[in-house]
Amino acid sequence: MNPLPTPMPGRPVRGSTTGRSLMAALDLFGRRWTLRIIWELGNEPLGFRLLQRRCDGMSSSVLRQRLTELQEARLAEVLRDGNYTLTPLGHDAREALGPVIEWSRRWAAELADAPPTAAEDAGDGQCHRL
Amino acid sequence: MNPLPTPMPGRPVRGSTTGRSLMAALDLFGRRWTLRIIWELGNEPLGFRLLQRRCDGMSSSVLRQRLTELQEARLAEVLRDGNYTLTPLGHDAREALGPVIEWSRRWAAELADAPPTAAEDAGDGQCHRL
DNA sequence: CGACTGTGCTTCGGAATTCGAAGCACTCAT
DNA sequence: ATGAGTGCTTCGAATTCCGAAGCACAGTCG
Numbered sequence: 468m469n470p471l472p473t474p475m476p477g478r479p480v481r482g483s484t485t486g487r488s489l490m491a492a493l494d495l496f497g498r499r500w501t502l503r504i505i506w507e508l509g510n511e512p513l514g515f516r517l518l519q520r521r522c523d524g525m526s527s528s529v530l531r532q533r534l535t536e537l538q539e540a541r542l543a544e545v546l547r548d549g550n551y552t553l554t555p556l557g558h559d560a561r562e563a564l565g566p567v568i569e570w571s572r573r574w575a576a577e578l579a580d581a582p583p584t585a586a587e588d589a590g591d592g593q594c595h596r597l
Numbered sequence: 598m599n600p601l602p603t604p605m606p607g608r609p610v611r612g613s614t615t616g617r618s619l620m621a622a623l624d625l626f627g628r629r630w631t632l633r634i635i636w637e638l639g640n641e642p643l644g645f646r647l648l649q650r651r652c653d654g655m656s657s658s659v660l661r662q663r664l665t666e667l668q669e670a671r672l673a674e675v676l677r678d679g680n681y682t683l684t685p686l687g688h689d690a691r692e693a694l695g696p697v698i699e700w701s702r703r704w705a706a707e708l709a710d711a712p713p714t715a716a717e718d719a720g721d722g723q724c725h726r727l
Numbered sequence: 728c729g730a731c732t733g734t735g736c737t738t739c740g741g742a743a744t745t746c747g748a749a750g751c752a753c754t755c756a757t
Numbered sequence: 758a759t760g761a762g763t764g765c766t767t768c769g770a771a772t773t774c775c776g777a778a779g780c781a782c783a784g785t786c787g
Binding site for chain 2: 477491498501577578
């Protein structure tokens with residue numbers, strides 16, 4: 468019924484009552500689509516529907532919720548023309564994500580020439596949803 | 598029924614069919630508890646139940662699933678003594694998370710001395726789950 | 728003036744994910 | 758042998774997410 472409270476540093480969040488800012492950040496970033504939205508908005512300001520399309524057609528209800536969270540957390544804001552952007556703080560967050568991008572490349576490279584393990588075969592061979 | 602497929606670079610993942618490694622990473626990291634587990638395992642190798650406690654008593658079923666995913670993705674592995682650790686690749690990932698930690702501090706600082714906005718008041722005044 | 732298109736946003740039932748208590752098989756001290 | 762601790766599984770319930778549908782409000786074009 469009531470939408471999840473936005474994780475904020477200084478107060479308890481899902482999975483941690485300490486209020487440590489790191490835990491709040493992990494809760495915030497650990498929600499589906501949040502990282503993606505920050506990534507897409509970092510490229511350029513976008514309107515609601517266009518942003519939705521950039522995020523591979525994610526559901527509008529969740530997008531709305533995420534945008535509200537990001538605004539409450541002061542990572543995003545609305546421009547006078549109605550588009551959404553990252554705040555300076557938001558851009559910092561996105562830049563903090565930079566190393567993750569680089570890492571993902573190394574990850575891809577490493578998996579490319581590594582022989583599959585038994586653990587991996589445990590995952591079904593299905594081609595996800597599509 | 599069947600557990601979510603582990604996101605891997607080079608194949609379509611939830612919310613993106615391109616197979617770009619970044620999208621796979623965002624899907625992987627965007628699952629609840631994943632970031633937290635990487636963080637905790639980065640501090641030291643841990644057994645299943647201890648790790649669970651470090652993650653504020655997260656549910657064992659999800660922990661199991663996440664550990665399997667992380668193993669398939671080659672971020673984590675089991676030591677001979679049975680404990681879980683991060684692989685070198687996993688440690689890289691955690692280090693890539695470093696800037697996020699720093700950012701969360703700035704975030705906390707920024708929110709501390711910034712006046713609340715209308716957007717924030719939209720969030721209920723409840724003290725989350727506690 | 729309509730008709731049409733696009734936008735931001737809401738609603739809501741169903742699907743997918745997460746939770747968490749309970750339990751099983753096993754090991755190691757006592 | 759009893760007790761405690763472990764890794765892990767099961768499964769029903771709670772939460773979260775999806776996505777089609779719709780609403781009110783701008784243009785824009787004839």
